[in-house]
Amino acid sequence: MGEASGAELEALKRGDEATFVDVIQRYHGPMLRLAMAYVRDHHVAEDVVQETWLTAIRALDRFEGRSSLKTWIFGIVINVARSRRRKESRLLPFTALLRRDDADRRQRTVDPSRFTAAGDWRALPNQWDNIPEARLIAGETLQRVKAAIEDLPPKHREVIVLRDVAELEAGTVSDMLGISAENQRVRLHRARAAVRKRLEEYLG
Amino acid sequence: MKCREVVELMTDYLEGALSAIDRHRFEEHIAGCDGCRAYLEQMRITLSQVHRLADEPIPERVQEQLLEAFRSWKSTGRSTPS
Numbered sequence A: 001m002g003e004a005s006g007a008e009l010e011a012l013k014r015g016d017e018a019t020f021v022d023v024i025q026r027y028h029g030p031m032l033r034l035a036m037a038y039v040r041d042h043h044v045a046e047d048v049v050q051e052t053w054l055t056a057i058r059a060l061d062r063f064e065g066r067s068s069l070k071t072w073i074f075g076i077v078i079n080v081a082r083s084r085r086r087k088e089s090r091l092l093p094f095t096a097l098l099r100r101d102d103a104d105r106r107q108r109t110v111d112p113s114r115f116t117a118a119g120d121w122r123a124l125p126n127q128w129d130n131i132p133e134a135r136l137i138a139g140e141t142l143q144r145v146k147a148a149i150e151d152l153p154p155k156h157r158e159v160i161v162l163r164d165v166a167e168l169e170a171g172t173v174s175d176m177l178g179i180s181a182e183n184q185r186v187r188l189h190r191a192r193a194a195v196r197k198r199l200e201e202y203l204g
Numbered sequence B: 001m002k003c004r005e006v007v008e009l010m011t012d013y014l015e016g017a018l019s020a021i022d023r024h025r026f027e028e029h030i031a032g033c034d035g036c037r038a039y040l041e042q043m044r045i046t047l048s049q050v051h052r053l054a055d056e057p058i059p060e061r062v063q064e065q066l067l068e069a070f071r072s073w074k075s076t077g078r079s080t081p082s
């Protein structure tokens, strides 16, 4: 997914429909996944995406393009989704509110029992480049990834979605979330490691 | 550098956030360690798997509704013609 250019923004401001359709198609997956980092329900997340676009359309004339179109849109998703979550938070199961969000760098992301006392692998991780392509691109594998992301602590989830699904830059994501570059990287690491672990349970 | 530490540096490495010295030590370790090389490959495959979530298509109904909103903004709702 390429970074939206200034030309794209100009086309939208002119009311160019082909550009609009292209952008809403291109951003749909990442926007939906980002919304689901805040609201669990798929239908609510779809509402968030629609509300984001309606908000963006209304504000388009006033948007000066100081940030990229993409950064602007994803920022609106976060605002809309957060306010939706606040409205619905009393409906959340209690455990979801107590879920730990530990950005502690010292906490290990790989089960310590995988290593000897000296810190070497006991048994080597499998080589995934031997896995048949058909298995990697199967819907079942994708479902595992989705489930793994949904089970992450919210603060790890938003980072991995912004970085690895939406492919926004590290600096942009730190700014959007108001966290340090270091903290962003720690959260990203923990999120990726958790998804890898779930994939390993499935792929071997 | 031990495997146990190397796995915790994977993201810093992929993000280009390691110091020159640490990057050198990391790469040296990876070059001589099948386990950590496999783990790094697993991390890369994990990233590409996560990115597959971006491909979720927009439902046709949603696209139509949004396009409708865009058209109506274009024809009537604009604050200033530019």
Ligand SMILES: [Zn+2]
Binding pocket: A121, B002, B003, B004, B006, B029, B033, B035, B036, B037
């Ligand atoms: Zn190693």
